[in-house]
Amino acid sequence: EAGVAQSPRYKIIEKRQSVAFWCNPISGHATLYWYQQILGQGPKLLIQFQNNGVVDDSQLPKDRFSAERLKGVDSTLKIQPAKLEDSAVYLCASSTGGAKQYFGPGTRLTVT
Amino acid sequence: QKEVEQDPGPLSVPEGAIVSLNCTYSNSAFQYFMWYRQYSRKGPELLMYTYSSGNKEDGRFTAQVDKSSKYISLFIRDSQPSDSATYLCAMSSNNAGNMLTFGGGTRLMVKP
Numbered sequence: 001e002a003g004v005a006q007s008p009r010y011k012i013i014e015k016r017q018s019v020a021f022w023c024n025p026i027s028g029h030a031t032l033y034w035y036q037q038i039l040g041q042g043p044k045l046l047i048q049f050q051n052n053g054v055v056d057d058s059q060l061p062k063d064r065f066s067a068e069r070l071k072g073v074d075s076t077l078k079i080q081p082a083k084l085e086d087s088a089v090y091l092c093a094s095s096t097g098g099a100k101q102y103f104g105p106g107t108r109l110t111v112t
Numbered sequence: 113q114k115e116v117e118q119d120p121g122p123l124s125v126p127e128g129a130i131v132s133l134n135c136t137y138s139n140s141a142f143q144y145f146m147w148y149r150q151y152s153r154k155g156p157e158l159l160m161y162t163y164s165s166g167n168k169e170d171g172r173f174t175a176q177v178d179k180s181s182k183y184i185s186l187f188i189r190d191s192q193p194s195d196s197a198t199y200l201c202a203m204s205s206n207n208a209g210n211m212l213t214f215g216g217g218t219r220l221m222v223k224p
Contacts, residue, residue, distance in 0.1 A: 004155070033211075040120070042200050042214030043156065056211060091155055099144035099204040101212060103155035 002026065004104030006092050012105045012110045018080035021107045025073070025094030031055075033101060034067055034077050035091040043091055049075065050097070115139050118201055118215030127224050131188040135201035135215045138182065142203040142213075145177050147186045150198045150217065160169075160186065191222045 005024040013019050025032050030051050035043035046065065048055040051072040060067065064083070069075040079086055089108050093101040118135045125131055133147075146161055148156035158199040162168045164185075168175045184203075188195055198213040198219045202212040 006155075031129060040216070042116075042118075042202075042216050043212075045211040049212060099146070099206075099212070100161055102158060105149075105155045108126070108153070 004094055004102055006090075006104040008107055009105065010108045012059055012112065013082055015111050016081040018078065019072075019082055019109060020076050020078045021026055021090050021109075022088065023075045023077070023090075023092030023094070023104060025075075026102055029094035029096055029102075030072070031095045032048050032069055032075050033093040033095075035103075037089040037106070038040070039092055040090070046077070048072055079109075082109075083112050085106045113138060114216075115213050116201060116203060116215040116221070118218055120216055120218060121215075122219040122221055124221045124223060125191055127193060129191050131186075131191050131220060132221075133188075133199050133201075133218050133220070135184050137184075137203055137213075138180055139203070139205065139213070140179075140182065141205040143206065144204040145175070145184050146202040146204075146212070147173075147175055147194075148182060148200040148202060150200060152197075153165055156200055181183070191220075193222050193224050196220055196222050208211040 032049045034046045037043040047057040049069040068078045089106040091106045093103045147160040150156045165179045172189045176185045198217040200217045201215040
């Protein structure tokens with residue numbers, strides 16, 4: 001069974017630029033999550049989707065971050081404009097709706 | 113005070129040692145407890161999943177949950193150099209796809 005796919009794996013941008021990340025969850029997983037993991041810390045939830053609806057986006061900085069999950073499968077996370085403090089690994093995870101979540105390899109973002 | 117506390121380490125042990133990793137938490141609503149292993153530049157990999165209090169064993173790994181003390185542990189027997197990674201504890205308050213709250217991770221190094 002294929003795991004969670006993410007791209008790109010690495011991205012370097014300058015502050016105030018925009019960037020987008022893509023995630024393809026495990027087939028059949030209705031719930032999709034985006035996490036931000038700052039170096040040396042545990043992942044922090046940004047947004048949770050159930051199919052193509054948002055379940056929880058309370059920790060998403062909505063002035064600069066946006067996410068969508070069209071057709072309830074793939075998802076994109078966008079940052080516009082990026083700040084230095086957005087440098088982190090952005091992890092996508094999926095689940096069947098239970099507590100077990102399966103993570104992708106992440107996208108490492110560096111903002112200079 | 114963070115909801116989930118985890119000693120960041122690093123924890124260095126010789127090959128073959130028994131490793132004990134721990135987390136404490138403050139939210140008594142947590143019912144689902146997980147341990148993830150994260151290798152450098154990789155996404156977290158689900159190792160152990162337990163519900164409520166008790167023990168669960170899987171090969172060289174044993175997870176323990178003591179809800180009365182708000183304390184969870186992961187034991188690794190006969191540790192191997194390949195176990196060198198960061199170990200993250202994670203918790204959830206219900207099984208309906210709710211967000212995971214992570215500890216900051218403990219970095220483990222197993223020396224040959």
